[in-house]
Amino acid sequence: MAKDSESLNFIEQIVEQDLAAGLPKEQLRFRFPPEPNGYLHIGHAASICLNFGLGERYNAPVNLRFDDTNPTKEEQEYVDAIKHDIEWLGFQWATECYSSDYFQQLYDWAIELIKSGKAYVDKQSAEAMAEQKGTPTSPGVESPHRNQSVEENLDLFQRMKAGEFEPGTHILRAKIDMASPNMLMRDPLLYRIVKKAHHRTGNDWCIYPMYDWTHGQSDYLESISHSICTLEFKSHRELYDWFLDQIADPDRLRPKQREFARRNLSYTVMSKRKLLELVQSKTVSGWDDPRMPTISGLRRRGYTPESIRKFSEVSGITKRDSVTDVSLLEFCIREDLNKNATRVMGVLDPVKLIITNYPEGKVEMLTAENNPEIENSGTHEVPFSRELYIEKEDFKESAGNKFFRLSIGKEVRLKNAYIIKAESVVKDNAGNIIEIHCTCDLDSRSGSGTESSERKVKGTLHWVSIQHAVKAEIREYDRLFFDEAPDSYSDRNFMEFVNPESLKIVETAFVEPFLQEAKLDDKFQFQRLGYFTLDKEAQAGQLIFNKTVGLKDSWAKQQPQAEQQKQPAAQQNQSQHQGQRSAINEIQKISKKYTNLSGDKLETARTNIAKLAEEVAYEELEPLFNTAAKKVGTRIGVMIALGVLLKKGQERNAAIEAFIEAGLQDSNELLVEEAKGIE
RNA sequence: UGCCUGGUGGUCUAAUGGUAGGACAUCGGUUUUUGAUAUCGGUAAUCAAGGUUCGAAUCCUUGCCGGGCAACCA
Numbered sequence: 174m175a176k177d178s179e180s181l182n183f184i185e186q187i188v189e190q191d192l193a194a195g196l197p198k199e200q201l202r203f204r205f206p207p208e209p210n211g212y213l214h215i216g217h218a219a220s221i222c223l224n225f226g227l228g229e230r231y232n233a234p235v236n237l238r239f240d241d242t243n244p245t246k247e248e249q250e251y252v253d254a255i256k257h258d259i260e261w262l263g264f265q266w267a268t269e270c271y272s273s274d275y276f277q278q279l280y281d282w283a284i285e286l287i288k289s290g291k292a293y294v295d296k297q298s299a300e301a302m303a304e305q306k307g308t309p310t311s312p313g314v315e316s317p318h319r320n321q322s323v324e325e326n327l328d329l330f331q332r333m334k335a336g337e338f339e340p341g342t343h344i345l346r347a348k349i350d351m352a353s354p355n356m357l358m359r360d361p362l363l364y365r366i367v368k369k370a371h372h373r374t375g376n377d378w379c380i381y382p383m384y385d386w387t388h389g390q391s392d393y394l395e396s397i398s399h400s401i402c403t404l405e406f407k408s409h410r411e412l413y414d415w416f417l418d419q420i421a422d423p424d425r426l427r428p429k430q431r432e433f434a435r436r437n438l439s440y441t442v443m444s445k446r447k448l449l450e451l452v453q454s455k456t457v458s459g460w461d462d463p464r465m466p467t468i469s470g471l472r473r474r475g476y477t478p479e480s481i482r483k484f485s486e487v488s489g490i491t492k493r494d495s496v497t498d499v500s501l502l503e504f505c506i507r508e509d510l511n512k513n514a515t516r517v518m519g520v521l522d523p524v525k526l527i528i529t530n531y532p533e534g535k536v537e538m539l540t541a542e543n544n545p546e547i548e549n550s551g552t553h554e555v556p557f558s559r560e561l562y563i564e565k566e567d568f569k570e571s572a573g574n575k576f577f578r579l580s581i582g583k584e585v586r587l588k589n590a591y592i593i594k595a596e597s598v599v600k601d602n603a604g605n606i607i608e609i610h611c612t613c614d615l616d617s618r619s620g621s622g623t624e625s626s627e628r629k630v631k632g633t634l635h636w637v638s639i640q641h642a643v644k645a646e647i648r649e650y651d652r653l654f655f656d657e658a659p660d661s662y663s664d665r666n667f668m669e670f671v672n673p674e675s676l677k678i679v680e681t682a683f684v685e686p687f688l689q690e691a692k693l694d695d696k697f698q699f700q701r702l703g704y705f706t707l708d709k710e711a712q713a714g715q716l717i718f719n720k721t722v723g724l725k726d727s728w729a730k731q732q733p734q735a736e737q738q739k740q741p742a743a744q745q746n747q748s749q750h751q752g753q754r755s756a757i758n759e760i761q762k763i764s765k766k767y768t769n770l771s772g773d774k775l776e777t778a779r780t781n782i783a784k785l786a787e788e789v790a791y792e793e794l795e796p797l798f799n800t801a802a803k804k805v806g807t808r809i810g811v812m813i814a815l816g817v818l819l820k821k822g823q824e825r826n827a828a829i830e831a832f833i834e835a836g837l838q839d840s841n842e843l844l845v846e847e848a849k850g851i852e
Numbered sequence: 853u854g855c856c857u858g859g860u861g862g863u864c865u866a867a868u869g870g871u872a873g874g875a876c877a878u879c880g881g882u883u884u885u886u887g888a889u890a891u892c893g894g895u896a897a898u899c900a901a902g903g904u905u906c907g908a909a910u911c912c913u914u915g916c917c918g919g920g921c922a923a924c925c926a
Contacts, residue, residue, distance in 0.1 A: 180866055180874095208926050243925060299924060306922055310854040313922085344924060354855040356922050365924035384926050408856060408921055432857095434919090439863085445926095487875060489865045491858090494919055498863045501876050511889060546889075577887060586885050619885065626885095633885045701886045728887040730878095758896075761861090769900055769916060796862045796878070803859075803918035804899085841917090 182490040184223065184401060187431055188231070196398065200426055201233035204397050205259070205266070206388070208240045209251035209372075211445035212460040212467045213258045215481065215502070219436040222485035224401060225264040234267030236395055241273050242387050244371040252372070254460070258468040262478045268395075272387050273373045275394055279382045280334070282390065282420050283345060283363060287326045291419060292363060293319055294329035295344050302344075305351070306359050312352035313359045319348060333366055336379045340366045345380075349415065357412045361385055389413040392428035393421055400428045403435040404492065436488060437496045440652035441466045442660045442667055456671055457653070463708075463719050464653045464675050474650065475696060475706035475721030477513075480506040496658055496801070503722050510704045510721065514696040515543050518555065518588065518635040519684035519718075521647055521702065523562035524606060525639065528593060528613045531559040536640070540620060541589045541687075553687050556641040557590050562683050563636050564701075568609055570598060575731075577632035579609070585632040588700060592617040592630055635700045642683035645716035648708065649677040656831060661802060662838055688716060698724075756788035757814075761797070764810025768843065779813060786814035791823050798832040805841045812836050812844060816851040 181189065192198060203224045207213065213221075228235035237259065241247050259266065286292040295302065295318045307313030321329075333343050345364040353359055363386040368379050392400045400413075410430045421427055437443055442451075443466060451457045451465070460467050463474035471481065484505040488497050518541075537557045544550040563579070572580040579585045584594045592614045599608035616625035652672055659670035684699075691697070697705045703723035711717040763778050763785075770778055797811045815829065823829075836848030 182865095186868090206926090210926080240926065246925070302924090303922070308854085308922055341924065354921095356855090359922085362924060367924080381924095383924080388926085404857075405920060406926090411856095434858085487864075491865075493858050495864065498876070501864065504876055507888090516886080545886095588885060590885095592885095630885080632887080635886075698886085698888085701888070703888095724886075724888045726887070731887085761896090766900065792878095799862050799877095801859095801863085801918085805917065806899085807862095 201231045204236040206238045210246040214467045216436045216443045236268045237266035238270040244369045249372045396426045397428045400430045404432045439657045480509040514698040519699040520562040521682045522565045524565045526561045526609045556638045558638045560639045561636045584630045637683045645684045647679040647682045649720045651675045756785045757793045764807045767806035782813045786817035812847040
């Protein structure tokens, strides 16, 4: 355990090395630099936790700096939302900074650059300059304006600032190297003309500095020791350093940029542009829609700051790109809510239950523990009466002995109440069960201490007294996309993968009266169902709950298996377990090298996989559908095996279809071929 | 076709030349007035081929695969 916490991520190691090399600890300073053009999401949380975590670890200041150099996209609304989210996550910044505070200094430095012959004003169109820029494999050509006199450049730049020119007509560029293998070094843009009011500087400026000309200098001005950003900025580092070379005083702290991989979450998208598209297309109700991976969406959904911080911690920081499975996020929130959520009862899909031997009109106030995980968390009262609602799926007229719930002639415990036995049902003309009649062991009341109350019965159900039930709307959420990585396809738009069933509204659920007093940030566990929190749209007399996440449900997992057992292929399941396991493993081993093979060897491998697939159960194969896209070999092997299973009569399901579809879209020909073969 | 960068179980991550470990997921046992929680156990990985070394996930070479780079965005 102790060893785990000792293990440093590579950024922390860099800091340690710098300290060891003589950097005074007092000079450590970090920053989190969002652009206020959208809401923060769970990916930003990684960066926030990294930077502020570093601050906590070394007792160093962390600035919040808004990178606000593009007034066409940025708004005060986003500034406010970002600040709120960071505070909600539980972090405090040392200084609230804005790149726009440095506009004058940046301008002055630009003048110096021009004077030293290292920047010039270009008058060409964007298209012309793009063409001159060359390509990654061929060098660019120099602009005809590149060698203008310093005087002319100075004059033009000052007139740009004075508003004499229209947007797009003039631009300030650094003079570096049009043949550099790094495209960013091919005379990058420093300033462009934008005639739009800025959320902080108003109309003071009509020229705005570009990111590269701003970021490093802002770090320098704030004496940031470690400027941490995501991997796509790696190639900007050369420019970052070049600019600092031009302006930095060697006696002052020189910031250094380091990059880590951005965090992706499965079944969602994580770019502000795409999230904005979901908002603007009304696919979701807003940035804080509970299905959104935004901090505000997660908050509304019922996630806690602790769970998000924990998720960031266990996800880690590295340089390899990855897609973290949502199940890890769900684990983090369940872990927190299990410890802290108040236990209550609510019925989402009700059926009427009548206890025939319980007196009509009688009401008992029973005692319910608020939270068994917390000592002294107190209790609250739950009214009990003759007529109750229970969950439809908690009753079956007749069932096998694996069904721990209510069926005719069987007993179950009503949570915090009595043990009951189902006797009969009343059905409507269509054959639907509309009432369940049962009898109750009147000595068995929970906590009464009687012998009957101590009896062990296999199942326990949640319930609500009809007479006392409070109506509530329940909103249940599923993944927003049905593809694991909806934005990973070059030829398909991520919007094609939107899950049409991501929101399910239960208009009329019934909850216990205790919940009438629920407040906005309260966290509840609806026992046996999941974790719920009040939605901000709830009003007095109109309860609305968001389902944060369900409880783990090993019973639900058994269901599909039980159905499979009826099919002939399945009974070997147990006996051949060992054999099957090695078969699937063997397939994985062969597959891994698959793309390295050719000719006869390839053919042999394919045949072997197909042969081994005969021994494999579908349940073993399905997890491998999640194999990362880059592990093509494994995916090919799985595709071959899947083909064998389908031939044997395996029914197609959504997961299978999605896997085949992904295969068809892949760039690897072998994989496409296999996918086509079974399409 | 250039430059940069990365490849450890299904997923995420440790091991920094010396026992491939942890978490999630998954499977199974125990406990349980939540089929939850808790608890115990199982399955499962170093992209490949060569080389250096007593010893390689780690160093070298070659190859394979993934990501980034040609916005008046950040």
